[in-house]
Amino acid sequence: MSKNRGTKPKPVLMQGNAAVAFGALDAGMRFFGGYPITPSTEIAEILSAELPKYGGKFIQMEDELASMACILGASIAGMKSMTATSGPGFSLMQENLGYGMIAEIPCVVVNVQRGGPSTGLPTSPSQGDIMQARWGTHGDHPVIALYPDSVLECYELTIRAFNLAEKYRTPVILLMDEVLAHMRESVILPPKEKLKILNRIKPNVPPEWYKHYKNEPKYISPLASFGEGYRFHITGLAHDENGFPTQVPQEVEAMMDRLLKKITDNLDDIIQIEAFEMDDAEIAIFAAGVVARSAKEAIIKAREKGIKVGLIRPLTIWPFPDLDVEMMLENTKAVIVAEMNQGQLINEIKRVTKYGHHSKFIKLQKYSGLIITPDEILNKIAEVK
Amino acid sequence: MSKNRGTKPKPVLMQGNAAVAFGALDAGMRFFGGYPITPSTEIAEILSAELPKYGGKFIQMEDELASMACILGASIAGMKSMTATSGPGFSLMQENLGYGMIAEIPCVVVNVQRGGPSTGLPTSPSQGDIMQARWGTHGDHPVIALYPDSVLECYELTIRAFNLAEKYRTPVILLMDEVLAHMRESVILPPKEKLKILNRIKPNVPPEWYKHYKNEPKYISPLASFGEGYRFHITGLAHDENGFPTQVPQEVEAMMDRLLKKITDNLDDIIQIEAFEMDDAEIAIFAAGVVARSAKEAIIKAREKGIKVGLIRPLTIWPFPDLDVEMMLENTKAVIVAEMNQGQLINEIKRVTKYGHHSKFIKLQKYSGLIITPDEILNKIAEVK
Amino acid sequence: MAKMKTQIRLSGSGGQGLILGGILLAEAAILDGKKVLQSQSYGPESRGGSSRADVIISDEIIYFPRAVNLDILLCLTQEAADKFIGNLKPTGIFIYDSSQISINPIEGKAIGIPFTELAIKKFKTAIVTNIILLAFTCKITNVISLNALKKALKKRIKPKYVELNLKAVRLAVRLAEKYLSEGSPQARE
Amino acid sequence: MAKMKTQIRLSGSGGQGLILGGILLAEAAILDGKKVLQSQSYGPESRGGSSRADVIISDEIIYFPRAVNLDILLCLTQEAADKFIGNLKPTGIFIYDSSQISINPIEGKAIGIPFTELAIKKFKTAIVTNIILLAFTCKITNVISLNALKKALKKRIKPKYVELNLKAVRLAVRLAEKYLSEGSPQARE
Amino acid sequence: MKNIPQKVIHQYLRHRKKFPHVWCPGCGNGIILGDLLRAIYNLGIEKDSIAMVSGIGCSSRMPVYVDFNTLHTTHGRAIAFATGIKLSKPEMNVIVITGDGDAAAIGGNHLIHAARRNIDLTIIIINNNIYGMTGGQCSPTTPLGRYASTAPYGSLEPNFDLCELARSAGASFVARTTAYHTTEAREIFEKAILKKGCSIVDVISQCPISYGKLNNFGSAVEMLKWQRDNTIPVEAASKLPPEKIKGKIIRGIIYDTDKPEFTEEYDKLITHLTGELSISKNKSVNKKVTGKAN
Amino acid sequence: MKNIPQKVIHQYLRHRKKFPHVWCPGCGNGIILGDLLRAIYNLGIEKDSIAMVSGIGCSSRMPVYVDFNTLHTTHGRAIAFATGIKLSKPEMNVIVITGDGDAAAIGGNHLIHAARRNIDLTIIIINNNIYGMTGGQCSPTTPLGRYASTAPYGSLEPNFDLCELARSAGASFVARTTAYHTTEAREIFEKAILKKGCSIVDVISQCPISYGKLNNFGSAVEMLKWQRDNTIPVEAASKLPPEKIKGKIIRGIIYDTDKPEFTEEYDKLITHLTGELSISKNKSVNKKVTGKAN
Amino acid sequence: MKKNSQGKIIKESDSLEIVKVKESKVDDAGDYQESPIYIYYEWCKKCGICVAFCPTGTLASREDGAPYVKYPEKCIHCERCDMLCPDYAITGAAPGERRTNVKK
Amino acid sequence: MKKNSQGKIIKESDSLEIVKVKESKVDDAGDYQESPIYIYYEWCKKCGICVAFCPTGTLASREDGAPYVKYPEKCIHCERCDMLCPDYAITGAAPGERRTNVKK
Ligand SMILES: Cc1ncc(C[n+]2csc(CCOP(=O)(O)OP(=O)(O)O)c2C)c(N)n1
Ligand SMILES: Cc1ncc(C[n+]2csc(CCOP(=O)(O)OP(=O)(O)O)c2C)c(N)n1
Ligand code: SF4
Ligand code: SF4
Numbered sequence A, B: 001m002s003k004n005r006g007t008k009p010k011p012v013l014m015q016g017n018a019a020v021a022f023g024a025l026d027a028g029m030r031f032f033g034g035y036p037i038t039p040s041t042e043i044a045e046i047l048s049a050e051l052p053k054y055g056g057k058f059i060q061m062e063d064e065l066a067s068m069a070c071i072l073g074a075s076i077a078g079m080k081s082m083t084a085t086s087g088p089g090f091s092l093m094q095e096n097l098g099y100g101m102i103a104e105i106p107c108v109v110v111n112v113q114r115g116g117p118s119t120g121l122p123t124s125p126s127q128g129d130i131m132q133a134r135w136g137t138h139g140d141h142p143v144i145a146l147y148p149d150s151v152l153e154c155y156e157l158t159i160r161a162f163n164l165a166e167k168y169r170t171p172v173i174l175l176m177d178e179v180l181a182h183m184r185e186s187v188i189l190p191p192k193e194k195l196k197i198l199n200r201i202k203p204n205v206p207p208e209w210y211k212h213y214k215n216e217p218k219y220i221s222p223l224a225s226f227g228e229g230y231r232f233h234i235t236g237l238a239h240d241e242n243g244f245p246t247q248v249p250q251e252v253e254a255m256m257d258r259l260l261k262k263i264t265d266n267l268d269d270i271i272q273i274e275a276f277e278m279d280d281a282e283i284a285i286f287a288a289g290v291v292a293r294s295a296k297e298a299i300i301k302a303r304e305k306g307i308k309v310g311l312i313r314p315l316t317i318w319p320f321p322d323l324d325v326e327m328m329l330e331n332t333k334a335v336i337v338a339e340m341n342q343g344q345l346i347n348e349i350k351r352v353t354k355y356g357h358h359s360k361f362i363k364l365q366k367y368s369g370l371i372i373t374p375d376e377i378l379n380k381i382a383e384v385k
Numbered sequence C, D: 001m002a003k004m005k006t007q008i009r010l011s012g013s014g015g016q017g018l019i020l021g022g023i024l025l026a027e028a029a030i031l032d033g034k035k036v037l038q039s040q041s042y043g044p045e046s047r048g049g050s051s052r053a054d055v056i057i058s059d060e061i062i063y064f065p066r067a068v069n070l071d072i073l074l075c076l077t078q079e080a081a082d083k084f085i086g087n088l089k090p091t092g093i094f095i096y097d098s099s100q101i102s103i104n105p106i107e108g109k110a111i112g113i114p115f116t117e118l119a120i121k122k123f124k125t126a127i128v129t130n131i132i133l134l135a136f137t138c139k140i141t142n143v144i145s146l147n148a149l150k151k152a153l154k155k156r157i158k159p160k161y162v163e164l165n166l167k168a169v170r171l172a173v174r175l176a177e178k179y180l181s182e183g184s185p186q187a188r189e
Numbered sequence E, F: 001m002k003n004i005p006q007k008v009i010h011q012y013l014r015h016r017k018k019f020p021h022v023w024c025p026g027c028g029n030g031i032i033l034g035d036l037l038r039a040i041y042n043l044g045i046e047k048d049s050i051a052m053v054s055g056i057g058c059s060s061r062m063p064v065y066v067d068f069n070t071l072h073t074t075h076g077r078a079i080a081f082a083t084g085i086k087l088s089k090p091e092m093n094v095i096v097i098t099g100d101g102d103a104a105a106i107g108g109n110h111l112i113h114a115a116r117r118n119i120d121l122t123i124i125i126i127n128n129n130i131y132g133m134t135g136g137q138c139s140p141t142t143p144l145g146r147y148a149s150t151a152p153y154g155s156l157e158p159n160f161d162l163c164e165l166a167r168s169a170g171a172s173f174v175a176r177t178t179a180y181h182t183t184e185a186r187e188i189f190e191k192a193i194l195k196k197g198c199s200i201v202d203v204i205s206q207c208p209i210s211y212g213k214l215n216n217f218g219s220a221v222e223m224l225k226w227q228r229d230n231t232i233p234v235e236a237a238s239k240l241p242p243e244k245i246k247g248k249i250i251r252g253i254i255y256d257t258d259k260p261e262f263t264e265e266y267d268k269l270i271t272h273l274t275g276e277l278s279i280s281k282n283k284s285v286n287k288k289v290t291g292k293a294n
Numbered sequence G, H: 001m002k003k004n005s006q007g008k009i010i011k012e013s014d015s016l017e018i019v020k021v022k023e024s025k026v027d028d029a030g031d032y033q034e035s036p037i038y039i040y041y042e043w044c045k046k047c048g049i050c051v052a053f054c055p056t057g058t059l060a061s062r063e064d065g066a067p068y069v070k071y072p073e074k075c076i077h078c079e080r081c082d083m084l085c086p087d088y089a090i091t092g093a094a095p096g097e098r099r100t101n102v103k104k
């Protein structure tokens, strides 16, 4: 991939991990700190070669704890920054990920999932970290996590991840499937001038008036960079709007509410969900990432046989699209939740369909290191009849 | 606390953290590896003084990553082992906690929760790590987590945690509230000879026949210690019944199923739940730990006014008592979920009450560093009417 | 019938032995056959600056672990008095060190005794101030028996200091008796 | 009407350039205006030992990313042949290196050519074996155009090696033409 | 106002923050912060060009009080955060404030890796031989046999020599001083900041509340006297016979060398690849301005 | 069978595991494992008294092949797991097998803390200057300027001298050898195992697949020759003029001293407090049996 | 009795560039012209360090542990007290010197 | 064509304490009495190390890279090949010596 692609969009062959790397560069990412781990390593490898060409910085840190820490430091210094890892590394990043959340520092964390727990199946696909992405760090915290299902979407959602991170001043997680990370697909990247790139809002007040944790505008305060004359304080302790530690219950509560509300008040902006053949669907399949691809193939085959089945696919997996899913499931008689784990999304589906929802829940869970095939989904569809 | 208490049970004044320490000693714990962190530090401090008197070992490790690792090592060497920490340290332990789960190594991890996320409120109570205890490490994994609500229960559930750890060959988490950890209460400890102490099953076959990851008996294989002549292999990779790495889908699946089923097949043994004034309750309060104490006080007051309200309190918080809760809520018209966080247990309650459950869900969430008071609960009870 | 339940706070600054005081009170209450719950302040508050120990003593099981409506407030510093006086029940008793604290009139009962001054005068050390305060409170309020307090003292305190502490108890008892018969000059000042 | 969709596997051992082969095939397919998806083996399997690259070429969007029912299986080693022959469709084509592999009869079409031997004989290096294999396959199966393959080659391969590779393509084309007119001795052996 | 003395450090303190600070009476943290501020004053560095980064601990509470770009991070990770800042904005002066627990226990790995990379950070370890913040547990610098709340029978673990560790890991400037030696400390801080490369300063400090109490130092005063009487300047030590040095701790600049610095090397790579300077270099903040500011 | 030679190492290999092992052709891991097994044989240590603990990496795959008590842990944490085992069963011989990335990148902190504690572990770092397992990223021992998949323009970061680091952190036995020097390696391993205290051995190894390819070593053979030609025994080095040593890597026993060992000190504390021996001492497994076993 | 709110009120100073000697409750320190040593009692934590290390015995301890200037005439303006005070609560610049504490 | 299952079958050896020289497909190595060098081709990965470092030139490379004993008479039983082989695939103990490879 050359730094400047022509303006005429042409299909190119691209790997999922490469799409993430180039998406990040196109989003303006200029700092990558990471530690190699299969199946995410290509992202680091590509960026180690590319970033300096863009005047950006690549650093391989001593571990994932440090990787997460250094990208937060870089972001505070004004760089759009990112790291990429997989399960074990993602576990190690949790403490500092929480720091990024409470300190409201934009950045993007890519987790290319592999089979877990622990070292598990380093080269096999899995969707075992979905719940961890939501709850992995201690304490209450908001989470935005995106989930692509194609190489093109790897590119697009990486850019979107940066946009959301900058807009909502928060770390954003990109959850990926190993299959996607490693496969190559023909993609047509949008022309660069068509890309919508968001940047964090900078303060336009004198330093004396600057409060970097104010609830304005709309729960998100502008963010100055270090060295721009604002000289503010950032801490992982509960803090007041000036960023200074506080234990005053009202101030703590205000801070916690802001963290939550900046996400929950903007669900319409944050949540993206795909409905595939859902208009008349009696059976819904709920699946993310590569499983959704199998589902689509299954749906096409099932529809050929006249079975009314459709797919609900979350592109935004966190915050969970509660309302959208509930509404889409209203008229279905069964929902097949297909996932490559022992049952994570199914719990969310059960949770959101609480009131008198009587459609059947059908689980399709696979955690052997193999991906769910269209045939397996077809079999589950057959079970409904 | 002296090493030998008399046989006649007398009330003594004891701190929650001390109760954990002495509970562990009475359970036979002889190895503690940890790293100080408020509000759990007293556990380490007490054990640094007590363990050598029992011939046991205390080590302060360089960090929590190492703490979790060393207690797993100690357990493999045959010691009942434990660590204690709080939110930030718990986040750091996640990777090796997952190792303990896949490698099926008994041990106990105490997390005295404090305000999060990140450094948060180091000395304030919070129930913010409940979901993290379930989902904190990457990949699918089973979890047992207990949640005491009194100093006596700190003692009792610590012993129970060791018993479950040994019985089910898995790390067990003890989740505690800061309030409980730091307060002192008059407790009457059971006489030592009445304690039921379980120890891991040791193999009684020749080394050649020993398979330490066999599904027998009942998904739990006996566990030899290092140095006892069995010379087996342990890995965090997916493994076969001999402990050797495998990527064969059937073998991986068998391993994952065992991890899950050894827990789900024994829910009756693992789950403990308290129903307080629930017999005729029209309103249920669902609360754990110190919040349940406030609830009880509120219930007594409400009952004085003739309001039929009761409490459901999980002593086992993971696996979540799905069925028990669903059944108990069957005849209630409202459930008040009171928790010191932004809403974690409420999601579980919604999830388990899926089928046509029409009682009202009332949230009582507090995350300011103060604990929920009986009055606040009474106010919520009043809302129902 | 609600049985007896007393919420007590010992407050002052770090180093005045208030946590120990709280523990002694709690242990004594156990010896008196009561249920008891003791808690204290942690965090920055507990370092350097102010210090606080709460004790709830009850005949029945104690659920809610916080002392919010104090029956008895004991204060050794002005800062503590200012901070906690608002938590005292209207019917509560406020016992304070009149050598350290000046107060405005309050609704309830206030007893000022120059505890620190007395301790220094009689024992050449402020170290027993907490014990004098505690014993005085026992005698005045009967929240626990003096006997139990003495037993708790003997159990918790290093043998070589026991005698000194028992002397402090005796001083406190005389003080209390005097107060009960005469009233203290600072009371209701 | 289901449009064309072809699943191809290139297999052999590490170092034989099969991943590059897969990528070339995929890029060529794009030049032919197709949708394409390429994947490969990772993990221990991919180090030292065996190597595999899968390519799915289609007129329509490709959802399921795995090649499970192969239309074309290309093998350079016995191990690969043994391992993957089961994944070939009954109607599939099996093209293998007859200088490395001995096979039992199969249902479908099997074409054995001593690719490695030929490469060494003609070019004094086995390095172009993958290109010969690929170009041969293109010519035989028409899965992609030779033109596209050449373009892809020029794009991906270091300039100094392009000429050598184009020679390999020419050799392969002649081989294929010969095979198409005469049949190879190893076929259906 | 003319005749009223102006305390140099006041111009660096944050007037929004409440003073007196949180540290206990007699704690070394305040003294050392004073030395550091005077060093910064003497060098005439613009406040805005300074990023002060800390971990968790009493010492790590320092940044909150000072009017720089301040970042109070997680326990042990200050150096990793600082690495991100420095590499993103090489023109900033990045100063890391950390404790013996923060830097050498949980953060030990980042310490040695910053040294190895020779990245231009000024790392000041406030070494009070204990975990002050959590109430007196032993640290990797608690001397053998000393008491701590988790070493009730005396520590069984030898302590690190942080200077040795820093040097062997690759730092280009390594020094040791104490809270007692305020002028020496200031001078060392000045040199450490000026150094282009990773500088690590081990500052022996006193925690009268935890370490002092558990180890029967009567008071902060006693502990400062201990620092005075049990340390010896490296120059003097080199002239003394071994028996005179025995048991003494060596102070002063232990190691000082010049070698390629990481962010500079990286910028060279960028220049090489792009022919341009790093994007971050086009900023107005100046690195290492000398000449006094006010 | 009488005349058929018996390979000593075979008695230590696990017959249930599949051979040939996973390592690539010419990889140093197999050679070094052979040296280690011969050392164990020579010392006559019972198999059952050995716990072999590793992290994650190609080198860390070693334990799976050998008939000891084997523990393959998480990346970087082997030493911490091993600390738990050793402290629980001081009578066991705990050998840690780790890579340069495992030991010095992610695991650096545990390495220096084990050294500081001087806990009786034998830590063997298989130092191939690269992350082999993940396909050739740079490690903390990748020399400046060398290529790696994440150092496509040559590494900008200096490498650790692991022996220096280990010594300064407190290890009581520090040595370096290579895959090429098989006899020296075996002898060093013997001494390292016998040492009561923390022993750290830096074994220079070859990864022909990743490091070799990226840095234009023709083959494993070339890399072994490099080891032969670019290292020099410490004894010889001390007798040579500096210009002859320049650029050479020093091999042999770099540091060897006797000091109190952590688990022994802990057992003394227990004896002191209880008058009894540690509960874990009443086991039959013997430590450091000498005399040949078969 | 007036009930105070929890926690102390943060003292906001208009400008901290100038040490506010006039605000100190000191009764011992005189005017700048007469005595160069200023003690800011609101910040002093009574650690005794300044008294212990004053080389001339200028300072002494009050009963509560805080310092006071006992022999103003003895002061040599070495600023040792200033530099060693952990709380920035004392300063002893020489008369006429405006800047305490750096003179390289 | 017989379809194989995925993955190789693990070779179970009854006793690995004895090197199974007889199982090797070697055609160059003769009987023990005649030639002391045994090569176990099933484990050999053809790295060339043994050939490169044999000090006497006893060994040479086959076309596929695996070693063979070219000049058995040259062997001095130094066991260098044995100790350097990463795959435990060669051994060259002296005649009569049963144990390869430690003789301290
Ligand atoms: C991950 C994590 N573990 C533990 C703690 C608790 N903790 C806070 S400060 C500290 C030690 C501080 O010691 P040091 O760095 O020496 O600083 P000091 O307080 O002595 O200045 C610890 C263990 C924490 N905050 N985070
Ligand atoms: C927490 C974590 N991060 C990253 C990885 C990925 N990983 C596996 S091995 C390895 C490096 C191994 O290098 P080294 O220790 O030198 O061993 P080698 O393979 O070179 O023998 C890495 C980064 C992992 N497994 N876990
Ligand atoms: S606890 Fe120790 S280090 Fe912390 S502020 Fe107090 S004296 Fe200083
Ligand atoms: S990748 Fe390198 S280190 Fe790993 S097995 Fe292959 S040659 Fe050895």
Ligand code: SF4
Residues within 6 Å of the ligand: G037, G053, G054, G055, G056, G057, G058, G059, G074, G075, G076, G077, G078, G079, G080, G081, G082, G091, G092, G093
């Ligand atoms: S300036 Fe020097 S002489 Fe004057 S009071 Fe201070 S320490 Fe004493």
Ligand code: SF4
Residues within 6 Å of the ligand: E026, G039, G043, G044, G045, G046, G047, G048, G049, G050, G051, G065, G066, G067, G084, G085, G086, G087, G088, G089, G090
């Ligand atoms: S040194 Fe400072 S804080 Fe200490 S007594 Fe003197 S003026 Fe007060």
Ligand code: SF4
Residues within 6 Å of the ligand: H037, H053, H054, H055, H056, H057, H058, H059, H074, H075, H076, H077, H078, H079, H080, H081, H082, H091, H092, H093
């Ligand atoms: S034993 Fe020595 S001489 Fe004989 S083949 Fe092996 S290396 Fe050559």
Ligand code: SF4
Residues within 6 Å of the ligand: F026, H039, H043, H044, H045, H046, H047, H048, H049, H050, H051, H065, H066, H067, H084, H085, H086, H087, H088, H089, H090
């Ligand atoms: S050294 Fe071993 S593996 Fe390598 S060629 Fe020789 S016998 Fe084969």
Ligand SMILES: [Mg+2]
Residues within 6 Å of the ligand: E057, E099, E100, E101, E126, E127, E128, E129, E130, E131, E132, E139
């Ligand atoms: Mg410290």
Ligand SMILES: [Mg+2]
Residues within 6 Å of the ligand: F057, F099, F100, F101, F126, F127, F128, F129, F130, F131, F132, F139
């Ligand atoms: Mg390596």
